[in-house]
Amino acid sequence: xxxxSYFPGCSLEKMALSYHQSAMQTTNAVGIELKEIDDWNCCxxxxxxxxxxxxxxxxxxxxxxxxxxxxxxxxxxxSACFKNAxxxxxxxxxxxxxxxxxxxxxxxxxxxxxxxxxxxxLMEVFVDDVGVEEIQERTTxxxxxxxxxxxxxxxxxxxxxxxxDVENPQFFEELITAIGADAxxxxxxxxxxxxxxxxxxxxxxxxxxxxxxxSAVDIEADVIATACPLCQTNLEVYQMQVNQEFGTDxxxxxxxxxxxxxxxxxxPKKKLGIGTEFISTDKILTYAKEAA
Amino acid sequence: xxxxxxxSEEVSNLMHASHxxxxxTCIQCGTCSGTCPVAEFMxxxxxxxxxxxxxxxxxxxxESNTYWYCASCFHCTVRCPSEIDIAGLMYSLxxxxxxxxxxxxxxxxxxxxxxxxxxxxxxxxxxxPVLAPSYIFSYGxxxxxxxxxxxxxxxxxxxxxxxxxxxxxxxxxKKMADxxxxxxxxx
Ligand code: SF4
Ligand code: SF4
Numbered sequence: 001x002x003x004x005s006y007f008p009g010c011s012l013e014k015m016a017l018s019y020h021q022s023a024m025q026t027t028n029a030v031g032i033e034l035k036e037i038d039d040w041n042c043c044x045x046x047x048x049x050x051x052x053x054x055x056x057x058x059x060x061x062x063x064x065x066x067x068x069x070x071x072x073x074x075x076x077x078x079s080a081c082f083k084n085a086x087x088x089x090x091x092x093x094x095x096x097x098x099x100x101x102x103x104x105x106x107x108x109x110x111x112x113x114x115x116x117x118x119x120x121x122l123m124e125v126f127v128d129d130v131g132v133e134e135i136q137e138r139t140t141x142x143x144x145x146x147x148x149x150x151x152x153x154x155x156x157x158x159x160x161x162x163x164x165d166v167e168n169p170q171f172f173e174e175l176i177t178a179i180g181a182d183a184x185x186x187x188x189x190x191x192x193x194x195x196x197x198x199x200x201x202x203x204x205x206x207x208x209x210x211x212x213x214x215s216a217v218d219i220e221a222d223v224i225a226t227a228c229p230l231c232q233t234n235l236e237v238y239q240m241q242v243n244q245e246f247g248t249d250x251x252x253x254x255x256x257x258x259x260x261x262x263x264x265x266x267x268p269k270k271k272l273g274i275g276t277e278f279i280s281t282d283k284i285l286t287y288a289k290e291a292a
Numbered sequence: 293x294x295x296x297x298x299x300s301e302e303v304s305n306l307m308h309a310s311h312x313x314x315x316x317t318c319i320q321c322g323t324c325s326g327t328c329p330v331a332e333f334m335x336x337x338x339x340x341x342x343x344x345x346x347x348x349x350x351x352x353x354x355e356s357n358t359y360w361y362c363a364s365c366f367h368c369t370v371r372c373p374s375e376i377d378i379a380g381l382m383y384s385l386x387x388x389x390x391x392x393x394x395x396x397x398x399x400x401x402x403x404x405x406x407x408x409x410x411x412x413x414x415x416x417x418x419x420x421p422v423l424a425p426s427y428i429f430s431y432g433x434x435x436x437x438x439x440x441x442x443x444x445x446x447x448x449x450x451x452x453x454x455x456x457x458x459x460x461x462x463x464x465x466k467k468m469a470d471x472x473x474x475x476x477x478x479x
Binding site for chain 2: 055057108110167190191192195197199200
């Protein structure tokens, strides 16, 4: 069993609890242990970097140092947390002066980051470390005929980290195919959901959400699959506001990829946090009924 | 006689972790603006903003809403043929404008950012309900009601925490932050 230092991030404490639950269930099902980083702090989201780059990097470094102390690679289910951790770790590994400065601050909590661990997004753990073949093998209830729109969003692929294809990634589609569903191609799969603009520039954010939903609905998706709590919230929770604002009548479920994986592995829906959404997922559940 | 750095040079050097941003190499191709999902809401498109920066039009740049409308999607950054980190530039401008206390009057971003930061430094975690009051008053009545309805729904679904989370080793955390920026305790 491989173990990872797991950084849930602030959203997964409550807002995106279902992501946390389904992440725990599905990793467990493929023999992976996610060990929560002890006493982790907020990584600053995208907002802290607006104010101060150095302190923002220090906040992330504290979590990295605790993860390293536990002796496992760092994994985050939230794309923004992942991006922050990835780049903080990269800068600390490359820049000795920066590392010294930040480690001096970390001393106050008896910590030190020496850069011996890797940073991954939860989806990378499934795709790269576990492998899609293995996931296919664990699929006992293939979601046959379910039309899934895989939604990458932004920070899981951008900015470019190392080997990944930023213009035409396919790993999300491969994962959806592995669980027996149809990964449908649509124009907005890599476009932005508005992120935190939903708070600061509402009109702009709602427009982006509308365009995205429209793009998936046009191609008759049954569900949009996400890999980030902020994307999930923008697309699902604000769907009603989009309808009010633009006179549309969207009602498309937005689920975490781990929830779909869990269903395909025959895990009980309650354990996957299904049932707390605004938009009913009943139709999706009917696809998971028959065992292979 | 010593010459002062231009506004363009100043802004190019505001990204310390990645060792600066090559703004001067912009060829004004417009790939960034063509890619940007929020360009239509911006006073200046990203391409134009960079043109203005390179022409040292400081006031015009800082008064525009462009950098507060950036959603940090990094789509422009991965496509720029000159390898300019445009999203990073938008962050730099936010920091610069907060530092100078010079930004568009109706921008919600700076207040939100400051409230967010204070909330983290106080408890080590971010907590949605504390953040809400900082921006909600800038909404119109209809938006306010929509937002309130959304919040109520979230509460009913158990998706908003009732008790604010905080760290176990909060004192150490604050002392750590103090070594980077002395906050006067950040209480
Ligand atoms: S994509 Fe790069 S080179 Fe082209 S206009 Fe934008 S910043 Fe300039
Ligand atoms: S990072 Fe900002 S400026 Fe660049 S494309 Fe996205 S929203 Fe536009």
